[in-house]
Amino acid sequence: MVTPTVDRRERERGPDLVAGTSLAALGLYVAAQAVTMPRPAGWHSAPGLLPFLLGSWLTAMSAVLLVGSVKRGGGAQLRRAVRQIRQDVTVRADRVWRMAFMLAGVAVYVYLLLPRLYFEIATFVYLATTMRVLWRREPLKIALVAGGVAVALTLLFSRFLRTLLPGAGSWL
Amino acid sequence: MTLDLSQIVQPMTLLTMATGVVFGLLWGAMPGLSTSMAMALLVGISAKFSFPLAIAFLVGVFTGSTSGGEMSAVLIGIPGTPDAVPLAIEGYPLTRRGEGGRALGLAYVASFLGGWVGIALLVMFAPVIIGFALELGSWEMALLGLWGVAIAGNLTSGERPLKGWISGCLGLLVAMVGREVIYGYGRFTFNSAELADGIDYIPLLIGLFGLAEILRVFLTHESIHVQSQVRRIIPDWGLIARYWKAAIRGSVIGALIGAIPGAGGNVATYVSYDVARRTAPPDERAKFGQGSYEAIVAAEVADNANIGGALLPTLTLGIPGSAGAAAFMAALNLQGVRVGPLINQDHPGLLPYIYGVLVLSNFVMYGAALLLVRPVVRLFSLPREVLMPIIAVVCVLGAFGLNLSMFDVSVMFVFGIMGLVLQRAGFPLAPMVLGAILGSMVDENLRRALVLFEHQPMALFGRPFGLALLTLILFTLYDGIYRAGRVPDGYGTT
Amino acid sequence: MRSWDWWGKVSRRAFLRLTAAAASTLLLPLKALAQWPERTIFMVVGYAAGGGTDIIMRGISKPMERLLGRPINVTNREGSVAALATDFIWKRPVDGHWWLGTSNYNKFLRVQGLHQTTPWKDWQFYKIASTIAAWAVKPDSPYRTFADVIEAARRRPGQVKVSNSGIGGIWHEATLMVEKFSDVKFQSIPYTGGAPATLAGLRGEVDVVASGVHEQIEHLRAGNLRNLAVFTAEPLAVGGAGSLPPVVSYVSRLKDFAPFGGSLTLGLRRDIDLEILTTIDRHLRQAVSDPEFTQMLDRQVLFKALKTGREADREAAATEAVTAWLFWEQKLETARVNPADLGIPRPEEFERWWPPRGYRPLW
Known part of the structure; x- marks a missing residue:
């Protein structure tokens, strides 16, 4: 909601690491599946065309997210975040x-x-x-x-x- | 199905519409219950109404719930809907200074005025867009759908458009599940007969904006038991005249943002509020955050102008302007109406009828809001521990009722959890809904366009509208990436 | 502990109710019939809103609602020549409250591997009306007659773009027949329904529109489209659009198949109680004569053609034989299943084959 936006990137570094990894995996899986779909009349009308494009696009975007997170110390942040969550769970x-x-x-x-x-x-x-x-x-x-x-x-x-x-x- | 304006003044239509407005106002007034949620839950119910009544009801709910969040925002400082967050920031300080009645009155006047601007935009531009849309071929339709998802990603995720785009991409992937429309090949069905039928977007919408929201309320808010004492609501027209510039600017911003796919009232109020803050004279700007009347005007005109704006692309192109409008589109679908450029040929009289209902419900909203303040204040003390389990049951009913399928209930459940997780991780949900709605349209049109231009692929880039849309997509991506690189100064996310 | 007491009581009461409910479930089949229809009937139409099937199904549902005294809730579930809707209805309860609005007895589905059930064995179809296939172009098109279109396709094989309502759908089939008997090849462009297929011609995305007369008629009357041929043996006179030329005068070998078009068919699972199926039959006979419905048919250039029971079964099997073998022999991309493997006879063998072993007419 109305959160100061400056530290948002900081705050989300940990979640980004997890999201980036799992979404990149999902994207790869989708793209790989799409390649195996039939092509009754060439690639341009194939059922797998858009899923392939979307899967690749998702992988690329997740990779950017992942790299950004790792560069800014997402790993350490994630460990902190896990600690934070544990704390949260007790506090809240x-x-x-x-x-x-x-x-x-x-x-x-x-x-x-x-x-x-x-x-x-x-x-x-x-x-x-x-x-x-x-x-x-x-x-x-x-x-x-x-x-x-x-x-x-x-x-x-x-x-x-x-x-x-x-x-x-x-x-x- | 033909409709004409005389049907609007039938007592049954008026009654249904007024019921919708009042229901919407009450719904929106309760913290945690948003416009999108109301619309998504009521789609299945509206299918049981006759055609004119279903439209009257949903338009009423749309108008009512958009203004419904204002009461709790001003009087107890808790926004009833996400749209009302700026209002809560500005209105509650005024209440504490004893000016709550005046602030709320002004918010209603602003909503009322904003509603007109949205309707005017819709009425003026619908024929223009319809004329233009008839010229759009398969290639342009595919690009338009993709642009819609991209721009929704930009606008709903603050300074991190990447997250908006990922959310949109996930939505498009949801639409890929099931049999595709050209060859009937089952994609990502995992040998499940239910998945072969595809994932309906209404249970998805109910999951993302209903169940996820219920869960979030328990996670983020303390219980509230606030009493508010406001004696009189004063609609002060003189006051709004003083802020006419903010009113005009805010309503235009609200209507335009409404017309942008997927970006709803919450984005509209933020942007308008932000622009107002930046352009205000120094002495007024100092009041921002402490209770500025100008800020209230800017935010609230934008909120209601958003309704008409959001319906514009929904009705003329079949691309919903907001999550609430997406639900409205689904309701029309259930009544056998295919929205899009042929709407006037296929359903003569439908557009004027919708305009008429919008106009009347705007009046009813204004009147009912002023009358209902006293009883509604009592609703605030309704404990959410009671309210939320009931809403959860309604979510289940809403998801089930569409196809009478327990599978849809599971879809609602899964996307409810997913919505909570994604939102906690900073992903906006509106692009996902938009992607899920537009996915099969993009898929069908993209592949058809490639077949059509099989023998002259370069011609795809020689089509003026297509080229314009392609440029727009690239610009949207560029804008998002550029903005992500700057020091953020924008509006938050919801 | 005390606070849970009330809860235990309720739970026991619930258990008793549940037992009663279970007992009544066993008796349910006996009383189901007397009450049918006991609630809203759901009709799922397999094509887009505004198309021929949709118009007919919504049109007939109005008088049927009156006759049955229950609302009929019509929704669309378009795609894959109604396979999605067919699958959906097939999986619903067998209680007579789930109707399928489809076309052509679903004759396209088995040969394309889209659905496994057999039209005349697993479903009871009710044919309500029929349509006629037609080809049209924009008024400024270089093709003046249908002969020009065939000539162009001969010169540039596979490059004249013809729209249709879906690969392996009825208008695609009509175009395939032209291809087969005049030995040319078009480029077929699929849309999801006849209305979008017609719209594609209007905005010049395709060279020729192949759809139903009923889907083109408004545009013919308004002069936005120009008709080239209809799939009949004789010219077809249509109010407001003049006399439309028969395709047979361009491709004479098509005369065995004319008039050719869609059958708009209502489908119910065949294992539904016979009395429910015959009740629907009885009411349909009355409903098709409803003045409002008749007027709608005339305005839209649709033809009343009620066929039910064994008549409908036979037509379902016969048209499936023609279509399945045409698709298979024309090597349609989507014809995945050999009709011989499905036990579908060749059209020329049909007379000897019908009625096949295992066929059980309902009435």
Whole structure:
């Protein structure tokens, strides 16, 4: 956001090292794959043409990123950054943990709850658990909010918008 | 499908549009919920509406949510949307000095005025661009798409355009996944039937601007429980008259940046704010950062002028001017409208109808914003621990509803994580969305152009529009590289 | 611990509900029929919005919505001569809520290796209307007649640029037939749909447009395009565009195939409940007579041609035989699969071959 831009390059040196390496690898892989694609009527209409160009271009740009990072001591910076992250995790442990919990919550909701439960139940379970852990209010309040939202969303989509909901079904 | 202006004044249309505006205002007012996110999530829902109502609703949401970020920015110093960051810098100090009502009133007047400039630009230039676009062949379309991605990379990544370009390149690569349109060959499908169908850009958009944003909120912000006491909002037209120069300059900047592919309201407000700071007289410049009315005018006219500007390339060329406009384009697609130079032939009356809805929603936005301030202030204390899990469910529904596919939900999930990681590493996300949208157009047109000019390749460089676009691309790359080498003085990134 | 009590209760209740749900799922097939259509029907059109297939499918969905009492949500999933849409619909639930808007019974897909299912064995098609192939040029083109185009292609083989709606699509096929029977070679330029293919001619990117009469008609009326030939045996009179010359008068051996054009076909998986398939059939018969739909056909120069059940199966198999062998023998770049390997008979053997073993007519 509104960060002083002068030290941005400094700040991003560490991430640049990782990004540059992995993106260059991705670019190379894409370009290599593109070469193996068929050429039914010459190279100029081949399916692999643009992927090849994009892969090469990505590799070149990532290389620039990588070189810039290494030149300015990206390696040392990266080690510092890792230390920093470790520190962050302890200092801002609460935030990191909440973010991770949020992410895991969505994963559980999408991959475990929805395929097995009715939409409104899965949603209720997800919302109630997440709010319980993050919000820490009395269970009744949470149950009311989570239940209300689950029912409202189900009705909105199945009755008003007349579309299918994800999940194993719905009884509303 | 034919539409005419009389459909705008139907009660149902007006009601839907007003609902959209109010929804947008509320949405934008809540910190962490942006315009792009609202638009992306509502695309699937709008598909269930009739054609005129879907447009009215989304245009309303677009207008409303663009102004929605202003309330929290001024009153509690937390920008409701990324567009409102300059406003938060300038408006909140005024609130602390007890001038919050005046500052917010001015912000609304500025938004209202900016909206008109954007609409005027759209109405005036749409026929010009359509006429010009009909002359563009396959080669030019391919170049235009590439330029769009390049310029979006330049404008959204501050002094590090390389990162913008990488993001755009990744987006183009996303579009390469699946069967290509010429031979039907499956690229990068890894024997997955779902990947063979390609990656839809709406779940991608929801992932990047929805889920990633939810995660980021938890990572970067403390919980807020702020009470704000503002008694009266005063729309002071006399005040804006004093800053007419900033208003005109800001709205033109906003509209033009809107017309540039991929660069949305956040870029527009930053650039306008930055220009205003540099051109302000010394005594006014001293106020910047401490609460400058001129700065508020400059930023907010640009924000709303951006809407009309962003719709210009979206409707006439099929190249979205911002992430929000990309979602609007997807919604039109779902209604069977192919945007682009043939829009007037294929859908007579559609453009005037969109203009009409824009005009009305601008009025409604102004009125509703002033009326809604008091109830909305209460929303600020809505804990994000409650709000964000609900939004996460809506993200899942939004991604699923488009094709009723759980695969799309996975796409949303993966790009949500990717969006967070990339953004933390300093990569802007808008170019990626643009790349994913334009990828197959670039691919199809590039290969066709090469086939067309198989026997006289040099002729590719003899086509005036093509040459102009090629020059533009090279200039954009040069500009980016040049800027990267200078001491940065630009605007930040989002 | 106490705070988790409520949660355990809910979870048990959820479990009971789940059991009930599982039980009702077993009973589902029995009651599915009575309720069909129980929700919005999704129709996925395999070509771009604004093209012939799209216009017809959107046109017919309006009266069908009224007759079925459910909304029909039409979306486009263009590319690879509708293979993407076909694949998509093939993988949807077999509940009658997923319709495929395609053309020509998907006869292009198998020979090009784009899709594996057999049109008359795995799908029930409903032909709704048909189109006529046509060639046009810009008004200032040096080609005055279709004969000039053939002559130019003879002088400069592979250099006269002809647009089409996709490699191995219907307009490409029409052009291939001209190539085959007048022994010339064009340079075929693929677009994604007939509308963009026509637009390419308008802005002079190609020398000749090959698309449907319906895709050219507005431009012919406005004088932006000049028609050279239509794929018929007799001249075709079109309101506002005069009488269009038949291609047969330039390439006489094409008369066995005229009139030639696209069939606009609605496809459903054949393993959907028979009663659902026949209900659709019944309603379609009514829907094609809808005045608004009929008017639209006339305005767009499309021809009403309802064919369903075993009639449609037969036409699907017969046209696939012609196309597959034409593509294979003309060595089309994308003809990847030998029709013989697919069990597709040569066109001249078709009469003896039909109905093949394993064919099961639905009605």
